[in-house]
Amino acid sequence: MTTNTTPQTAPAKQGPAPAALLYAVIGGSLLTVVSAFLAWTWTADFPGDLTYYGSPAPIQFLSLVAGLLTAAFALSALGTKGLRWLTPTGARKPVWILALGTLAGTWFTVLAIAVVLGGFAHLEPGAYVALAGSLIPALAAYKLPDDSHKAAPAKQLPSWAEILLITGVFALGLYVITFGIDTDDKEPQLFVTYLIIVGFAAFALLKAGLFDRLGTLTAKHRQVTLLGTAAAAIAFPFIQQSGDTYTLIAVNILIFATVALGLNVVVGLAGLLDLGYVAFLGVGAYAAALVSGSTASAFGVHLPFWAAVLVGALASLIFGVVIGAPTLRLRGDYLAIVTLGFGEIFRIAMGNLDGTSGPDITNGPNGIPNIPHLDLFGWNFGESHNVFGITLGAYANYYFLMLLVMALVVLVFARAGNSRIGRAWVAIREDETAAEAMGINGFKVKLIAFALGATLAGLAGTVQAHVNTTVVPENYVFAGPVPPNSAFLLAAVILGGMGTIRGPILGAALLFLIPAKLAFLQDYQLLAFGIALILLMRFRPEGLIANKRAQLEYHDDTADQAPTDLATAKAGA
Structure with missing residues (x-):
């Protein structure tokens, strides 16, 4: 007895991200970068003084960096030579996350200006350019098709190049940490924007697979990593610009x-x-x-x-x-x-x-x-x-x-x-x-x-x-x-x-x-941390930095993949 079976068609592989959407992401990101060199308000009453042209204030500098990162990852998705290494596991997720981070940080800053100064009438054209420039990449990146895949083996570099790369990453990390700690307590908006941009950027690098590759390098050069960690930690008090104020926090x-x-x-x-x-x-x-x-x-x-x-x-x-x-x-x-x-x-x-x-x-x-x-x-x-x-x-x-x-x-x-x-x-x-x-x-x-x-x-x-x-x-x-x-x-x-x-x-x-x-949120800190823990338990129960055992326990997809694999096997029989 012959049983007629209809062979199941394998899902078609998704093609590369549409170039038009990526160009929109790059264009909007560059517009955000340009807006950082424009005045966002006409009065210096807003902390940080965003009235200058051609000289970004620290809070504008954060939007500038976020825009550059978004544009760089979009160029990587286009296959630009020299930037392909940025997206070893796919470009859509990191580009979208970075675009969202740029949108959230920039819009928070502009809305904070309006709230503190008492209305949108206090905004200069640079603020509207920043709003539009950060919105375009977020909308375009959302429409990008998912191209997630397993990362290919990284290209082998000479040992000196790998050590130099680790050193550069530690130096950059020290700068980012110092920038956050040294933010003026009189500018809470700056620190909130810093948290938004750094948080989204770290999540994007994680989804891009760059943290995994860095972990492979640090495991390979363990002694260099330990020396780099010690050097960065020791250097912290020497680069403080506020004396002992933030060293006590450290x-x-x-x-x-x-x-x-x-x-x-x-x-x-x-x-x-x-x-x-x-x-x-x-x-x-x-x-x-x-x-x-x-x-x-x-x-x-x-x-x-x-x-x-x-x-x-x-x-x-x-x-x-x-x-x-x-x-x-x-x-x-x-x-x-x-x-x-x-x-x-x-x-x-x-x-x-x-x-x-x-x-x-x-x-x-x-x-x-x-x-x-x-x-x-x-x-x-x-x-x-x-x-x-x-x-x-x-x-x-x-x-x-x-x-x-x-x-x-x-x-x-x-x-x-x-x-x-x-x-x-x-x-x-x-x-x-x-x-x-x-x-x-x-x-x-x-x-x-x-x-x-x-x-x-x-x-x-x-x-x-x-x-x-x-x-x-x-x-x-x-x-x-x-x-x-x-x-x-x-x-x-x-x-x-x-x-x-x-x-x-x-x-x-x-x-x-x-x-x-x-400190101004002191009465709501426990509420905020409670909400943060609830979100963490929902989306990343193993914690920000998880060991492999916990990661496998909380993200074991074997059960979800088994029926599909069984159906595929039967179809091919």
Whole structure:
């Protein structure tokens, strides 16, 4: 018996993007670039002074850069020689994302001018040129056919060229970060536009496949990458134009990121939900403050810094074991509630040890003030110093100290994560019952993770006490407008990517820098971060920087492809 089967027609391959649409994208992008050299308003009352011709203000410069990037990627889609490497996985998505970023950043700026100055009558022709120039590429790019494909192997370059490329990328990254941190606090519109443009540009580079290729290069030249990272980090205070104003922000970001990495051991590797983790930061800070020569210390001792560090880390370790031993037999929400209670108990206890409600140890709500600055090998951390003809402020000293602490924490995290105990943490996180059935002592493994995470937080707390020169209970709450607190630390780990090193560092940097630069939104910060986390869980649940395991779990398309492949096989039979 013969069965007639109609062969299925394979879907036709999409052709190249229409040249007319790409030319429209390029034309509109160049129009946006031209608008940056025109005046956008006639009055200097708008922050940044956008009244000049031929000299773009910083906020106009962002639209200029976004327009150039959009035009460059559109030229890559046209097959322009020398730019084809920009779109190894297809041009449509990155071009559209960049065009949207240019549209969002430019239109936000123009609307901000109208709102601040009181109407569109205050706009000059350059603003209308910018509106039209940014709208055209977005509309044209939306109509481009999807040409996504798997990236072909990258062309092999000489080693010196690859190293030079890595160096250039690090230099560019340092400039972009410095530009954002150095934005004037009196110009919040500039920082918002910066976030929009940089966010869309980073997403476009990710979709274009350039981050994957950069990751391949950095993995190939690991030592060069580490040296480049260290050089970029060390160079940051030397290129600051605002003195110590933003170096302090960088110091606090490093403290926040270090604590987030410690929490990443507990949450990201071992899968233990800790809602009171900031208390371990407080334990280290209080322990260091009590033994560092503060005039308000109940002990009246002044230990060297290395000894104060050991005291703070050891105190946090002890608290981690004492709290973890009776509670780590719990799982899930029950463990989270217990850790939340510990965080609140710590804060209340520090406020009650004032000599009235309890022993006079921590000076109660007033905290421990007048913590002296460090003095290591004759180098006073509280004074400015001249290095290579450049004056570095006091906070630059603590910045370099925190770089060393961060490097130590990263080393510990990397070694622990790749060790046998690290693999046991991952097994416990994935399925504790199955892990224990395979012979893993779940309680012991979780207690080690809890103790290690607490120790790393205490280590950062010792530096924080000297940076702030005072320690008060209000700094260690579950949730508040100013990080670090337990909610922000957990958000930094989730936002950046659990189980990774770069993820929590990026998440901590964003969650600290944004509130610091947008203080006028202080009452709405928690609402904004809540919305951001909801969107993240919907569109990128693995975090901004995800490990391969999480990426496969959240974006496994095998089930969707299987029926299609089966149908194709039957049709060809």
